[in-house]
Amino acid sequence: MQDHFELNMDEYLPLRDVVFKTLRKAILTGEIKPGERLMEIHLAKKIGVSRTPIREAIHKLEQEGLVTMIPRRGAIVAEISEKGLRDVLEVRRALDTFCAELACERISEEEKEALRRACTDFEEAVKTGDTTVIAKADVAFHDIIIGATGNERMVMTINNLAEQMYRYRFEYIKDASQHERLIKEHRALLDAILKENVIGAGEAAREHIDNQEKSILMQIHLDEK
């Protein structure tokens, strides 16, 4: 009757999920570039599994919008146009604003505490200068707000939208000139939510996304030049 085994259960992960994660990461980090074809046999050999898990992973990527499929031609990594990006951000603006407002009404004391901590964690993360750490801290902060709505569908929906932006997010978080602004905006959002100031929280969230949009679009235009 020992229970100190930590019962790892050695979490079994289907190969399709392993492949999915592998490919997703490769796309998000730009290792595989937009427009590039994903060929099953090729990938199967490279990763060392059969075509079946590859196919299933590619289909998942399609549903996530990271690749587009052409019948009998296979999959290519999705180009995300500026219009596409604006569209994603427009939907997120509506949802993030709403989340901030809802969070004011529904957030628990524990979540308030967690949010406070996440906010300072983010500030610490910025100090490290490590992009990955900063990005994670940022996601953590926002996840608490979204989670505080208690709406799981909202979490799923926003995650799906976020997926579409990760490729750019990373670039934009790398830009150190944005960091102070990010900290300020997070604090404003934190304050409003702690005070349960619905209007203020909504506005802070909207502004946060607006600035993000400006920043990302600027990045894209720089890349293009």
Added chain:
Amino acid sequence: MQDHFELNMDEYLPLRDVVFKTLRKAILTGEIKPGERLMEIHLAKKIGVSRTPIREAIHKLEQEGLVTMIPRRGAIVAEISEKGLRDVLEVRRALDTFCAELACERISEEEKEALRRACTDFEEAVKTGDTTVIAKADVAFHDIIIGATGNERMVMTINNLAEQMYRYRFEYIKDASQHERLIKEHRALLDAILKENVIGAGEAAREHIDNQEKSILMQIHLDEK
């Protein structure tokens, strides 16, 4: 140089998509009930294809949230809880409101005309009393508004959410006592958008969803009794 061939191209549809549509319909109409298992070999025999397209279709259903998968156990038709339904409607409330507001600012003259027509079409549809016709007309009306935002991601996101509700939607549109109210609300929404009255359109959309929620939840509670 004839171009009157109509070149049907006999649109090829992969079996996985055929199976997907078949299963989806079966789930949405209640032919397969929540909690029921979807077993690959059984379905393959029943539909008359191999397991491969069945698997792929089931994975698509999972992504759409219509089934939930348990590793090494397969898929079961997703139970949608009352909480889950409320969550979906809460997200839709935020998005539909936003869409109505955006539509005011972006709708073209052609779309205005289409919307007017869709509104009267809906009224005609109600007169027929045919649930399927009514449901289609209702979808058409709302699709124009969502489409008028010019935001494709918005269309995708809302479609995804709508998917989750179709099972209940049908029940609630069957309820004839709601029809007059629906017509009134559609007219209010139409008027506000035609006048490009942003506030009014948002309110009308919100109220429309609110009433829908009340009605559907009532239905569910009736079913449970």
Added chain:
DNA sequence: GATGATAATATTGTATACAAAGTACAAAGT
């Protein structure tokens, strides 16, 4: 009769084989 071990069965996960369609390239005709 209840319980636990073990075998039988059912079902998913993965790999491979085959079919069909699409693509590219070369040879033949103009």
Added chain:
DNA sequence: ACTTTGTACTTTGTATACAATATTATCATC
């Protein structure tokens, strides 16, 4: 030189075979 057609090759779509695991049934033991 250019177009057209045919053929070889690539790649996806589908079917099936095999492996691993979970479920169920059976039987022995207490």
